[in-house]
Amino acid sequence: MHETTVLDTIGRTPMVELRHCSPHEGVRLFAKLESWNPTGSVKDRIVRRMVQEAERSGRLEPGGRIIEASTGNTGIALAMIGRARGYGVRIVTPENVFPGIPRTLAAYGAEITWVPAEEGVRRAIEVAREIAAREGWFMLDQFADANNVRAHYEGTGPEILADLPNVNAFVAGLGTAGTLMGVGRRLKEANRDTLAIAVEPHPGNQVQGLKSLADGFVPPLLDYSLLDGKILVRSGHAFRAAAELMRREGIFAGVSSGAVLHAALKFAQRLPSGNIVLLFADSGWKYLSTDLWTRPPEAEESEEELDDVIWW
Numbered sequence: 001m002h003e004t005t006v007l008d009t010i011g012r013t014p015m016v017e018l019r020h021c022s023p024h025e026g027v028r029l030f031a032k033l034e035s036w037n038p039t040g041s042v043k044d045r046i047v048r049r050m051v052q053e054a055e056r057s058g059r060l061e062p063g064g065r066i067i068e069a070s071t072g073n074t075g076i077a078l079a080m081i082g083r084a085r086g087y088g089v090r091i092v093t094p095e096n097v098f099p100g101i102p103r104t105l106a107a108y109g110a111e112i113t114w115v116p117a118e119e120g121v122r123r124a125i126e127v128a129r130e131i132a133a134r135e136g137w138f139m140l141d142q143f144a145d146a147n148n149v150r151a152h153y154e155g156t157g158p159e160i161l162a163d164l165p166n167v168n169a170f171v172a173g174l175g176t177a178g179t180l181m182g183v184g185r186r187l188k189e190a191n192r193d194t195l196a197i198a199v200e201p202h203p204g205n206q207v208q209g210l211k212s213l214a215d216g217f218v219p220p221l222l223d224y225s226l227l228d229g230k231i232l233v234r235s236g237h238a239f240r241a242a243a244e245l246m247r248r249e250g251i252f253a254g255v256s257s258g259a260v261l262h263a264a265l266k267f268a269q270r271l272p273s274g275n276i277v278l279l280f281a282d283s284g285w286k287y288l289s290t291d292l293w294t295r296p297p298e299a300e301e302s303e304e305e306l307d308d309v310i311w312w
């Protein structure tokens, strides 16, 4: 047996074809299932990479303490890696996160600092920075660290190409922009016609893990020249698509994956033929406190066909 730690199980996630979702014969949809990572999300990849680089550069010392602002997946990934590598971990998070998230953080032994729900993740980032400066914690800072992008450029992107050399479009949610920047750049280097399409919540809508640029937050890692378009998705559509994915394919994915599927289907309608790769960032377990799968929200008439597709 190889010497293997839990950190060595990150990445090399499966990609599966969604055979019952494609809107017409010419288009094939493939989903990269990031819930196969040890804490169940894509964020294990970037946290491992950022922590390793911080160790290598000496910014993080053995037995050190790491702080981060997160509404879920990054915090959980950091809590796990802190345990595995012997670091104290503190997560700053808004009070309205899904209840499974603080419980998971606590199970991994992370400390939690709350900020009021209405102040959101932007305030959580400020508070984490203040604590880091005042108390000498190392701030992970997934929004600013280029190792976030590198984890995808060197990991997720090549894995997709190894499974499917001919990708016509890559569709993923936009949070820190790490996934879209890293995978997008890698796929475009292999084939300059590959399109990178960002999925954002419709302004005023919430989709866990995703950010709306129109709401005023521009992730520092975002380089618009690597994006070919963005599709704005309402939360109702994301919920229904996640439920539909479970029904048609037996895949239990999270809400942002529902948003990605909804957006990819929109894009597929205008594509005569080709391969679309969808990145499903996590699974549905954390969101079971909602009735999403048993009672997905009814479509409101006014909601139909209201998603905006923006190309540049």
Ligand SMILES: Cc1ncc(COP(=O)(O)O)c(C=O)c1O
Binding pocket: 072, 073, 074, 173, 174, 175, 176, 177, 178, 179, 180, 208, 209, 210, 254, 256, 257, 281, 282
């Ligand atoms: C569930 C979920 N989906 C998608 C994303 C977006 O990924 P990225 O931060 O790489 O843009 C995140 C990240 O925060 C997330 O937690």
